[in-house]
Amino acid sequence: MPEIISQSYTRADEAFDCLQTAIVKGDLSPGEKIGEVELCARFNLTRGPLREALGRLESRGLLVRRPHAGVKVVSVSTEELMELYRIREVMEGLAARQAAERMTDTEIADLYATLDSHETMIEQAQGQAYYQAEGDYDFHHRIATGSRNTKLAQMLLGDLYYMVRMYRYRLSTASGRPHMALGEHRRIVEAIAQRDGELAEFLMKRHINAARQNIERKIQQGGLTI
Amino acid sequence: MPEIISQSYTRADEAFDCLQTAIVKGDLSPGEKIGEVELCARFNLTRGPLREALGRLESRGLLVRRPHAGVKVVSVSTEELMELYRIREVMEGLAARQAAERMTDTEIADLYATLDSHETMIEQAQGQAYYQAEGDYDFHHRIATGSRNTKLAQMLLGDLYYMVRMYRYRLSTASGRPHMALGEHRRIVEAIAQRDGELAEFLMKRHINAARQNIERKIQQGGLTI
DNA sequence: AGTCCATGGATTGTTGACAATAAGGTTGTG
DNA sequence: CACAACCTTATTGTCAACAATCCATGGACT
Numbered sequence: 245m246p247e248i249i250s251q252s253y254t255r256a257d258e259a260f261d262c263l264q265t266a267i268v269k270g271d272l273s274p275g276e277k278i279g280e281v282e283l284c285a286r287f288n289l290t291r292g293p294l295r296e297a298l299g300r301l302e303s304r305g306l307l308v309r310r311p312h313a314g315v316k317v318v319s320v321s322t323e324e325l326m327e328l329y330r331i332r333e334v335m336e337g338l339a340a341r342q343a344a345e346r347m348t349d350t351e352i353a354d355l356y357a358t359l360d361s362h363e364t365m366i367e368q369a370q371g372q373a374y375y376q377a378e379g380d381y382d383f384h385h386r387i388a389t390g391s392r393n394t395k396l397a398q399m400l401l402g403d404l405y406y407m408v409r410m411y412r413y414r415l416s417t418a419s420g421r422p423h424m425a426l427g428e429h430r431r432i433v434e435a436i437a438q439r440d441g442e443l444a445e446f447l448m449k450r451h452i453n454a455a456r457q458n459i460e461r462k463i464q465q466g467g468l469t470i
Numbered sequence: 471m472p473e474i475i476s477q478s479y480t481r482a483d484e485a486f487d488c489l490q491t492a493i494v495k496g497d498l499s500p501g502e503k504i505g506e507v508e509l510c511a512r513f514n515l516t517r518g519p520l521r522e523a524l525g526r527l528e529s530r531g532l533l534v535r536r537p538h539a540g541v542k543v544v545s546v547s548t549e550e551l552m553e554l555y556r557i558r559e560v561m562e563g564l565a566a567r568q569a570a571e572r573m574t575d576t577e578i579a580d581l582y583a584t585l586d587s588h589e590t591m592i593e594q595a596q597g598q599a600y601y602q603a604e605g606d607y608d609f610h611h612r613i614a615t616g617s618r619n620t621k622l623a624q625m626l627l628g629d630l631y632y633m634v635r636m637y638r639y640r641l642s643t644a645s646g647r648p649h650m651a652l653g654e655h656r657r658i659v660e661a662i663a664q665r666d667g668e669l670a671e672f673l674m675k676r677h678i679n680a681a682r683q684n685i686e687r688k689i690q691q692g693g694l695t696i
Numbered sequence: 697a698g699t700c701c702a703t704g705g706a707t708t709g710t711t712g713a714c715a716a717t718a719a720g721g722t723t724g725t726g
Numbered sequence: 727c728a729c730a731a732c733c734t735t736a737t738t739g740t741c742a743a744c745a746a747t748c749c750a751t752g753g754a755c756t
Contacts, residue, residue, distance in 0.1 A: 254537050254739065254740090255739075256525065256739080256740095279706090279707065290741055290742080291708090291741085292739080292740055292741065292742095293739080293740070293741095295518075295522055295709085296521055296522050296525045299523070299526045300525045300526060300528075303525075303526040303628075304529060305621065305624060310748095311479075311709080312709075312746080312748050313707090313749085314707075314708075314748095315708095324621065327619045327620065327621055328621055330619065330622075331561070331564065331622050333564075334564045335557070337560065338556060338559075342556075393553045393556065393557070394553065395557060395633070396553065396556075396557055399557070399625065399629070402529075480708095481709075481710070505736090505737065505738090506737075506738070507737080516710065516711055516712080517711090517712090518710055518711065518712095519709080519710070521739085537718090537738080537739080538716085538717045538718050538719090538737075538738055538739075539717095539719080539737090539738085540738075
């Protein structure tokens with residue numbers, strides 16, 4: 245258990261993180277009804293903090309809760325995953341535009357650096373889907389925070405990305421097109437470096453749209469069901 | 471106190487609703503540090519459900535909470551309000567596009583009907599800002615749900631609208647351009663009725679952008695501060 | 697035999713007391 | 727007189743017991 249150093253980290257926060265990662269990683273199956281006491285035993289918690297965490301998770305839409313009837317992980321459909329990507333398309337487009345207008349030069353330099361490191365990571369660990377996914381996450385994370393739009397970053401980082409990662413784990417497919425995605429990333433960063441907000445928005449929207457189509461195709465082909 | 475009939479309504483839900491409306495209406499001043507026991511006394515609650523509600527509110531960004539240091543309503547700036555409108559612009563644009571593709575004919579008919587009722591309401595109660603705001607809210611609400619995009623509707627109705635309403639209460643200005651906004655609404659509905667998603671998205675984005683500029687102008691002119 | 701109702705059990709929601717932590721005042725010293 | 731360290735106090739975080747609610751199993755009736 246990684247003892248966090250920074251500041252007092254309440255049990256409720258701990259419960260929240262544990263549950264969130266458990267849901268995202270698929271340790272808690274969707275639709276499965278789970279009792280509170282069972283969860284307490286599993287994560288060494290008491291019901292007080294656990295309930296507080298459950299409230300937060302419910303508010304974020306990761307689980308549903310009927311009064312007196314227990315809590316279950318949200319069950320998901322491919323349609324909803326597609327809808328999620330449609331939301332990402334417009335929101336991250338906005339993020340890219342604002343990032344082009346507001347990111348500092350050092351932030352852009354860092355962005356280039358992470359891009360290079362992702363490239364070497366992909367070359368080294370060929371086909372290791374995990375690193376691809378992490379690199380992709382890192383890239384989008386930086387742009388979201390670079391937009392200087394507090395609420396936008398909060399919605400992307402706090403809600404949507406966890407949802408997307410949950411679906412990814414369940415599909416066990418990490419977009420699967422490493423080099424192409426990397427090239428798209430590079431072009432987006434170039435647009436940001438040139439302070440061309442409109443272009444950055446356009447490229448980001450196209451990038452996410454391509455990712456969505458890729459997943460949709462894979463699902464239709466392989467009959468991948470969630 | 472409106473006794474909800476439908477299903478068992480827990481104390482935590484009650485606390486959540488009470489606090490949310492109190493924050494939105496400005497009964498709880500931003501930045502003001504409020505103790506839990508004081509809140510309990512104010513809303514006739516105990517600390518358990520209250521804490522659960524506080525967790526949910528924090529997760530939604532309506533208040534901030536430092537461990538062992540209490541909870542305070544989120545303090546807001548005009549810049550953040552503008553950012554909120556930028557987010558609304560892209561998200562509601564998407565909602566309008568999807569609504570044009572997916573709304574049923576009866577839903578569209580209802581939309582027309584509400585538009586007419588809003589018109590008569592505005593004519594009758596001239597300058598009554600309240601009705602304008604409610605009509606505006608109703609319109610956007612219907613389009614969000616009409617998009618058939620669960621997560622999108624959830625984010626708009628559950629997060630953004632409460633935020634916007636909070637700012638509106640504090641500014642005590644309800645956009646202030648009734649007839650113009652109504653005309654814009656009507657054109658959006660016409661685009662939806664013609665199943666022209668692209669046009670509906672464009673018009674909605676322009677509508678929200680105009681509202682943003684209107685508020686920005688008012689703030690600069692009148693020196694309205696939040 | 698199928699369906700409806702009732703009762704028991706288990707689970708959730710709630711409560712009040714206890715412990716841990718940070719803020720604020722007080723006191724002592726430079 | 728100002729600053730810093732200590733201590734007090736009030737507030738938050740946590741816990742375990744109590745009460746309310748729902749689900750399931752069993753029985754009776756149609």
